[in-house]
Amino acid sequence: MSSSSGIRGIRRKKSSLSEVKIAIIGAPGVGKSALAVRFLTKRYIGEYDHQSETRYKHEILVDGEPVLFEICDTCPKLETDMPLSDTIIWADGFILVYSITDRGSFNYIKLVKQYIIDVRQQHYDKTGTTNSSGTFAPMVLLGNKGDMVHLRQVATEEGEILSKDFDCYFSEVAAADQVSEVAEAFLELCREVHISRRKNKTSLLNRVLGNKSGLRSYSRGKSDTVFSKD
Ligand SMILES: Nc1nc2c(ncn2[C@@H]2O[C@H](COP(=O)(O)OP(=O)(O)OP(=O)(O)O)[C@@H](O)[C@H]2O)c(=O)[nH]1
Numbered sequence: 001m002s003s004s005s006g007i008r009g010i011r012r013k014k015s016s017l018s019e020v021k022i023a024i025i026g027a028p029g030v031g032k033s034a035l036a037v038r039f040l041t042k043r044y045i046g047e048y049d050h051q052s053e054t055r056y057k058h059e060i061l062v063d064g065e066p067v068l069f070e071i072c073d074t075c076p077k078l079e080t081d082m083p084l085s086d087t088i089i090w091a092d093g094f095i096l097v098y099s100i101t102d103r104g105s106f107n108y109i110k111l112v113k114q115y116i117i118d119v120r121q122q123h124y125d126k127t128g129t130t131n132s133s134g135t136f137a138p139m140v141l142l143g144n145k146g147d148m149v150h151l152r153q154v155a156t157e158e159g160e161i162l163s164k165d166f167d168c169y170f171s172e173v174a175a176a177d178q179v180s181e182v183a184e185a186f187l188e189l190c191r192e193v194h195i196s197r198r199k200n201k202t203s204l205l206n207r208v209l210g211n212k213s214g215l216r217s218y219s220r221g222k223s224d225t226v227f228s229k230d
Pocket of ligand 1: 028029146
């Protein structure tokens with residue numbers, strides 16, 4: 001497998017493809033690469049050595065529609081390293097991963113979530129621009145290494161509570177031995193990105209037409225959108 005490699009499958013006009021950029025974020029060693037490789041190839045690679053961020057492209061049908069995923073596998077060296085600002089601004093959505101066997105990696109997620117929100121907001125305040133997801137950051141939360149229950153340090157309920165706080169999808173998974181459960185998390189994030197985009201478009205329409213009480217098809221997510229600042 002090569003990064004940013006050609007996309008297999010049916011070729012079509014690029015304009016008809018939805019493109020969704022996903023950053024996988026988590027403390028060192030939680031299984032970010034294993035999850036990415038699972039989703040991309042359905043295989044499990046136990047030791048995946050890379051020293052910097054790696055990006056992949058992968059086309060897949062989501063609910064019958066073709067989607068081009070761009071996936072950024074981030075690579076923090078220390079548990080105190082936050083993701084690169086460029087990556088945070090680039091991404092349409094985030095897979096936040098901790099390991100159920102590593103309490104520190106769970107604490108990392110709490111810090112990094114706020115950091116992502118702050119960086120995206122600061123970028124918007126400075127430039128007035130965002131990507132298509134707006135300042136809102138669609139996320140899913142994964143507790144990886146679910147096969148290692150005997151070494152568990154983070155209870156399932158703690159993940160559930162955090163995901164309620166984040167208002168996002170949550171699942172405990174095991175990149176080591178699950179395929180469809182891992183894929184479902186990526187698909188769910190893709191759906192959230194599409195919802196967020198529709199919300200942004202609706203906000204723009206309302207703003208342009210001066211119709212603030214207009215279309216309200218979106219209810220998920222607490223954060224504001226790019227067009228909320230009047
Ligand atoms: N038991 C078990 N081990 C896993 C699982 N996922 C990943 N690992 C192991 O955890 C270690 C780290 O996995 P990586 O995928 O390299 O983790 P990473 O988060 O990409 O690591 P960095 O790139 O160093 O930040 C490897 O030894 C993997 O084999 C899992 O679901 N279960």
